[in-house]
Amino acid sequence: METTTSLQTEQKAEELGTKARLLSVAEKLFAERGLAATSIRDLARKAEVNIAAVNYYFGSKENLYLETLRHTFQKAIVSSPRFDQLLKEAQTTKTPQAAQQAIAEYIELFIKLILTSDEARRHACLMSREMSDPTPALDVVVAEFILPKHKALTALIVQAQPALTGSKDLPFYALSIVSQCLHYHFALPIILKLLNKKEMTPEVINQVAKHIASFSLRALTSLTPNNL
Amino acid sequence: METTTSLQTEQKAEELGTKARLLSVAEKLFAERGLAATSIRDLARKAEVNIAAVNYYFGSKENLYLETLRHTFQKAIVSSPRFDQLLKEAQTTKTPQAAQQAIAEYIELFIKLILTSDEARRHACLMSREMSDPTPALDVVVAEFILPKHKALTALIVQAQPALTGSKDLPFYALSIVSQCLHYHFALPIILKLLNKKEMTPEVINQVAKHIASFSLRALTSLTPNNL
DNA sequence: AAGTAATTAAAACAAACGTTTGATTTGTAA
DNA sequence: TTACAAATCAAACGTTTGTTTTAATTACTT
Incomplete structure (x- = not known):
């Protein structure tokens, strides 16, 4: 379970959870190559995450893309x-x-x-x-x-x-x-x-x-x- | 055989040969969806051409893309x-x-x-x-x-x-x-x-x-x- | 410490991909 | 007609795609 409040799940504060790591790599790859040219396998490999994690956390590749854009531009708004x-x-x-x-x-x-x-x-x-x-x-x-x-x-x-x-x-x-x-x-x-x-x-x-x-x-x- | 000089091969002047039809449809699809999101099967179907025609005339999908850009912008230069x-x-x-x-x-x-x-x-x-x-x-x-x-x-x-x-x-x-x-x-x-x-x-x-x-x-x- | 839910992992799925093959049709010239 | 090369075709190639399944593992609660 990915808890946002407890710190016990992450030994170091800098370490990112599976979901965050996916979003981070997705932002990079989608920006570089676009949606169609980015494969889930490549994404998972670069994020050091199992292939099934994308569908587990985001339901589909398209939804990961949508959440990535949301997440990215929300960061941009804040900063x-x-x-x-x-x-x-x-x-x-x-x-x-x-x-x-x-x-x-x-x-x-x-x-x-x-x-x-x-x-x-x-x-x-x-x-x-x-x-x-x-x-x-x-x-x-x-x-x-x-x-x-x-x-x-x-x-x-x-x-x-x-x-x-x-x-x-x-x-x-x-x-x-x-x-x-x-x-x-x-x-x-x-x-x-x-x-x-x-x-x-x-x-x-x-x-x-x-x-x-x-x-x-x-x-x-x-x-x-x-x-x- | 696709002859560029003789007119006997084409009953009507308006009819495009297989190669020209591929270039025409390719310009449209590549413009609308891009290289990665355009499949050769879809391209061939819309051009009313066999799937193998792409590789027969252009060698590969990438080369078709390159020739399409050349062809398109050469038209633009002339016009x-x-x-x-x-x-x-x-x-x-x-x-x-x-x-x-x-x-x-x-x-x-x-x-x-x-x-x-x-x-x-x-x-x-x-x-x-x-x-x-x-x-x-x-x-x-x-x-x-x-x-x-x-x-x-x-x-x-x-x-x-x-x-x-x-x-x-x-x-x-x-x-x-x-x-x-x-x-x-x-x-x-x-x-x-x-x-x-x-x-x-x-x-x-x-x-x-x-x-x-x-x-x-x-x-x-x-x-x-x-x-x- | 046991039990339940959350997460990870490996394997397999059908579908679609670009490409190749080999046979058949078409057009042209000997 | 015969012969030959160019053009077209259906079928299948081996990969890769996104997704699903099933099992093992981890984390948290009671």
């Missing part, structure tokens, strides 16, 4: 106050300049997470696979993870450019910013070829972050009532 | 002078204004292709699957298809904003524009949920095209030597 902090800070200082600065930092944080953090990369991989082959899990992730972030960023954008208040294509602004960042995840292999590079160096990453921030803020701040 | 024409026209009129207009039309054409043309959508699907799980075919597609387009768009950008000449983050500008467009393919299911829509209507598509063009051109034209 994302870094972003939310940024948004809150700007709201205290209500000036457009503060919001613009927050947007620039948001972009920089986003780009660096995607291009340097293995965990963030896994999340992005799982998400892009969901977009190619949507499952019921996508609804949950969008509602609980993406929609709140989109709303928060949009609020920041309005603060940075008050002229946008009530504009009918307001929701597209956050998409313009986020899409530029995500492109450096989705299209990374292509972008590396275009830049004639083997990998993303810290210098290039900084350059990219600065470019997207500058590009987007110019688009935002140069907005005049004529453009609306 | 893309619509884009190239746009670039050429701007070069004749050498003014920044002409280039800016061309960029706006480029974006509109791009967005509408991605969101309305089934063939363009298939190409985009194949490409996004290649980016998630790169195969040797990616190199070919990038070199022959993407790199030329990136160079042409970059030339257009320099013409639209001559101050960018020689700038070290010049290659990122085309990426900023293209990424915004592609996002409406990659993240379409998510974007629909964000916009609370069932599907993309022609009105929204127009709105998106206008937004991206306006957003990008503002970012481009508001560039001053200070920003460099």
